[in-house]
Amino acid sequence: xxxxxxxxxxxxxxxxxxxxxxxxxxxxxxxxxxxxxxxxxxxxxxxxxxxxxxxxxxxxxxxxxxxxxxxxxxxxxxxxxxxxxxxxxxxxxxxxxxxxxxxxxxxxxxxxxxxxxxxxxxxxxxxxxxxxxxxxxxxxxxxxxxxxxxxxxxxxxxxxxxxxxxxxxxxxxxxxxxxxxxxxxxxxxxxxxxxxxxxxxxxxxxxxxxxxxxxxxxxxxxxxxxxxxxxxxxxxxxxxxxxxxxxxxxxxx
Numbered sequence: 001x002x003x004x005x006x007x008x009x010x011x012x013x014x015x016x017x018x019x020x021x022x023x024x025x026x027x028x029x030x031x032x033x034x035x036x037x038x039x040x041x042x043x044x045x046x047x048x049x050x051x052x053x054x055x056x057x058x059x060x061x062x063x064x065x066x067x068x069x070x071x072x073x074x075x076x077x078x079x080x081x082x083x084x085x086x087x088x089x090x091x092x093x094x095x096x097x098x099x100x101x102x103x104x105x106x107x108x109x110x111x112x113x114x115x116x117x118x119x120x121x122x123x124x125x126x127x128x129x130x131x132x133x134x135x136x137x138x139x140x141x142x143x144x145x146x147x148x149x150x151x152x153x154x155x156x157x158x159x160x161x162x163x164x165x166x167x168x169x170x171x172x173x174x175x176x177x178x179x180x181x182x183x184x185x186x187x188x189x190x191x192x193x194x195x196x197x198x199x200x201x202x203x204x205x206x207x208x209x210x211x212x213x214x215x216x217x218x219x220x221x222x223x224x225x226x227x228x229x230x231x232x233x234x235x236x237x238x239x240x241x242x243x244x245x246x247x248x249x250x251x252x253x
Contacts, residue, residue: 014040016029017097019090039057057099058096060095061095063095067089071086073200082194083195105194108123116191117222118226123191123193126234127193131196174204176202176206211234
């Protein structure tokens with residue numbers, strides 16, 4: 001992903017897929033997000049659900065993104081790390097969908113936190129540190145390593161520059177988020193980390209696979225000058241070689 005490929009809020013004119021309307025069963029459906037492959041996220045007011053709402057992600061058929069992958073990872077994360085709980089899922093010829101319970105917290109790119117970018121950067125650093133330190137990579141069934149990513153890119157027909165074939169030595173093997181961009185961190189009212197979302201790529205990898213991209217996304221969403229707050233919160237000095245490599249790998253895969 002490059003800065004010009006950023007996802008963003010969905011507007012009120014967004015069409016609601018039939019499967020989502022059927023799941024809502026007459027409850028109010030509000031579009032909240034559109035991703036770079038045409039996937040949509042909706043908020044559905046469901047008074048019978050704890051918290052009063054669910055969020056439903058829908059990806060069109062052929063998008064290349066798998067909500068089934070995300071569902072498996074969310075179920076594995078349950079009771080291991082703060083993330084949405086799966087409510088229901090389904091698929092039809094038009095696409096697939098995944099419903100999860102609402103979390104009382106705001107995305108790092110909500111207006112409340114865009115106006116406080118250093119606080120958002122610190123919460124992102126805190127969240128990744130907790131993720132990387134609290135989960136045992138030996139117990140994780142999912143792989144986000146460089147070989148796995150290069151293999152997936154080749155299988156999809158994406159060109160992989162030769163310069164990416166020899167990654168830096170692994171600094172620390174951890175369970176990575178896999179898509180650690182700012183919108184995928186939720187922040188509590190007090191500015192502390194609350195949860196992660198959009199975990200379809202979660203898996204074991206060098207921690208810099210997350211750190212390089214998360215710090216990059218600060219510039220896309222908040223402008224320059226926020227990386228130091230992020231790295232200070234995580235508790236690591238920037239590693240220019242690994243940052244450069246994993247940012248180029250992100251663009252290529």
